[in-house]
Amino acid sequence: xxxxxxxxxxxxxxxxxxxxxxxKAMPEDYFLANRRFGPLILFFTLAAxxxxxxxxxxxxxxAYTDGLGQYGIMALGTSFMAIMFYILGRKIWKxxxxxxxxTPGELIGGHYxxxxxxxxxxxxxxxxxxxYLAIQAIGAGYILQIIFPxxxxxxxxxxxxxxxxxxxxxxxxxxSGWTDVFQGMIMIAAMILAFFFIAISLGGAEKATQxxxxxxxxxFSRPGPNGYFSVEIWLSFLILWIFCDPMFPQIFTRFxxxxxxxxxxxxxxxxxxxxxxxxxxxxxxxxxxHGTGMEINNPDSVLLVMVENYTxxxxxxxxxVGALAALMSTADSQLLSISTILTCDLFGKxxxxxxxxxxxxxxxxxxxxxxxxxxxTGIMGTLVKTTFSGLVVxxxxxxxxxxxxxxxxxxxxxxxxxxxxxxxxxAFFPFKxxxxxxxxxxxxxxxxxxxxxxxATYGRSN
Amino acid sequence: MKKWxxxxxxxxxxxxDFWNWNKSEPIILxxxxxxxxxxxxxxxxxxxxxxxxxxxxxxxx
Numbered sequence: 001x002x003x004x005x006x007x008x009x010x011x012x013x014x015x016x017x018x019x020x021x022x023x024k025a026m027p028e029d030y031f032l033a034n035r036r037f038g039p040l041i042l043f044f045t046l047a048a049x050x051x052x053x054x055x056x057x058x059x060x061x062x063a064y065t066d067g068l069g070q071y072g073i074m075a076l077g078t079s080f081m082a083i084m085f086y087i088l089g090r091k092i093w094k095x096x097x098x099x100x101x102x103t104p105g106e107l108i109g110g111h112y113x114x115x116x117x118x119x120x121x122x123x124x125x126x127x128x129x130x131x132y133l134a135i136q137a138i139g140a141g142y143i144l145q146i147i148f149p150x151x152x153x154x155x156x157x158x159x160x161x162x163x164x165x166x167x168x169x170x171x172x173x174x175x176s177g178w179t180d181v182f183q184g185m186i187m188i189a190a191m192i193l194a195f196f197f198i199a200i201s202l203g204g205a206e207k208a209t210q211x212x213x214x215x216x217x218x219x220f221s222r223p224g225p226n227g228y229f230s231v232e233i234w235l236s237f238l239i240l241w242i243f244c245d246p247m248f249p250q251i252f253t254r255f256x257x258x259x260x261x262x263x264x265x266x267x268x269x270x271x272x273x274x275x276x277x278x279x280x281x282x283x284x285x286x287x288x289x290h291g292t293g294m295e296i297n298n299p300d301s302v303l304l305v306m307v308e309n310y311t312x313x314x315x316x317x318x319x320x321v322g323a324l325a326a327l328m329s330t331a332d333s334q335l336l337s338i339s340t341i342l343t344c345d346l347f348g349k350x351x352x353x354x355x356x357x358x359x360x361x362x363x364x365x366x367x368x369x370x371x372x373x374x375x376x377t378g379i380m381g382t383l384v385k386t387t388f389s390g391l392v393v394x395x396x397x398x399x400x401x402x403x404x405x406x407x408x409x410x411x412x413x414x415x416x417x418x419x420x421x422x423x424x425x426x427a428f429f430p431f432k433x434x435x436x437x438x439x440x441x442x443x444x445x446x447x448x449x450x451x452x453x454x455x456a457t458y459g460r461s462n
Numbered sequence: 463m464k465k466w467x468x469x470x471x472x473x474x475x476x477x478x479d480f481w482n483w484n485k486s487e488p489i490i491l492x493x494x495x496x497x498x499x500x501x502x503x504x505x506x507x508x509x510x511x512x513x514x515x516x517x518x519x520x521x522x523x
Contacts, residue, residue, distance in 0.1 A: 068493070068494065068497055071497060071500065072477075072496075072497075072500045075500060075501075075504050076477045076500060076503065076504065079504045079507050079508070080470075080473075080474060080477070080507065082507075082511060083470060083511070086514070086515075086519060090519075094522065199492075205491070205492035206491060206492045208492065209489060209492040209493070210489075213486075213489065217486055218486075220486035220487075220489070220494045221483070221484055221485055221486035221494070221496075222482070222483050222484070222496075223483070223484075231478065231480050231483065234478060235478055238474070238477060238478070260521070261519070261521040261522070262521070265515040265519060268511050268515060269508055269511045269512045269515055270508075271508075272504050272505070272507045272508040272511065273505065273508040275504060276501055276504035276505050276508070277501075280493075280497075280501070284492070284493070
């Protein structure tokens with residue numbers, strides 16, 4: 001297993017070195033791969049960036065506890081999200097190319113000629129993504145510990161973050177995008193292999209399903225054994241993924257990197273196609289675990305436990321690398337996008353500054369792990385728990401900037417601040433949301449404030 | 463363009479399949495029928511996007 005892991009790390013570093021040779025020290029080249037990502041690279045980098053360790057390990061865990069409904073909310077929500085490649089992606093790509101924008105804040109703030117709005121956008125995106133980057137480091141440490149049980153989780157986390165930092169520093173967006181293609185392929189292959197080998201070991205997919213059904217039939221229907229998948233929650237997640245995913249800084253900035261509209265079109269078509277089958281595998285494996293009679297103490301480990309027990313050792317090794325690939329492809333994109341935003345929005349388009357910030361963010365993540373901060377408590381815990389809600393309230397300002405002529409900077413500012421206030425208020429003083437996710441309430445408030453403040457200030461601030 | 467948005471809205475409404483709630487059978491091959499429904503809906507969405515990209519998405523020069 002160690003050789004497979006070393007080979008994987010080596011290939012990542014070699015891609016980083018190759019990207020370094022192909023990257024000029026120009027902002028557009030380093031931050032956006034010179035806006036030259038073709039259809040295949042853009043599709044893979046959007047997919048690998050969005051499919052995190054949660055997709056790989058967490059889906060199976062959630063299906064283990066709440067049943068097959070997990071497939072629906074994730075597959076449908078994420079597939080519909082691809083329509084945003086047209087609604088937002090096309091416009092962002094076009095305006096970015098015309099005006100030379102690199103960050104989301106430049107586009108939103110630039111439209112209203114408002115430095116304050118630009119900084120607010122950058123602040124919100126960074127605030128909710130940096131803690132997420134830190135918990136990726138912890139996840140990497142735990143995955144490496146499966147391979148090396150005697151190794152400290154902290155050492156594993158430091159090693160993975162150092163490798164990510166190295167290849168991001170070497171080749172910027174080209175390194176991030178090209179490694180995403182490699183990591184995306186590993187992720188998909190690992191999941192397919194895991195599924196087929198487990199199915200064969202359990203006597204076939206039908207028998208595996210039948211065994212699980214006999215143990216707990218409620219896993220096979222909604223709302224599931226714990227009543228989690230209500231119609232309100234279902235609808236909430238569909239809306240959340242459609243509006244929130246493009247607001248991830250690592251997704252938003254990738255819209256700028258498309259070589260042409262053909263790249264965006266291909267990504268839009270292929271995204272649901274990949275999701276339709278890729279998301280089936282972890283969910284089915286998670287539910288099948290019930291039919292095996294195994295006791296799973298930590299649901300998030302169910303996929304790895306199943307693979308360890310029901311596939312040959314080399315498949316287990318490959319799946320571990322696949323999980324690491326899922327995690328690293330998300331983390332490298334987060335690291336690059338946040339360093340890009342902090343650099344360009346605060347100091348201007350300076351590649352050298354961005355490299356310093358990349359190193360500082362990596363050190364921050366490492367400190368987070370070394371000092372054993374819990375990702376579940378304190379302000380960091382609140383930010384991690386509210387990441388999706390915190391980012392989704394950026395959507396109304398974004399869509400209004402691109403499509404609504406009466407939108408004003410005050411409307412956008414009120415929309416963002418008002419939405420975030422709802423998010424934090426609910427985190428500390430939970431209020432009734434009538435079965436919907438609090439993020440949906442925040443999104444609604446954000447839209448209403450945008451409308452009211454824009455109408456009230458239209459003609460004055462514009 | 464309105465026809466395309468109508469199509470996407472219809473697909474979205476179909477994705478909230480409340481009429482399939484509390485049902486787990488029949489199981490076809492290795493999945494309950496409603497999971498096949500979602501699988502087919504997702505594939506349909508991809509086909510709809512492909513047609514949209516070909517016939518409605520005009521690239522700017």
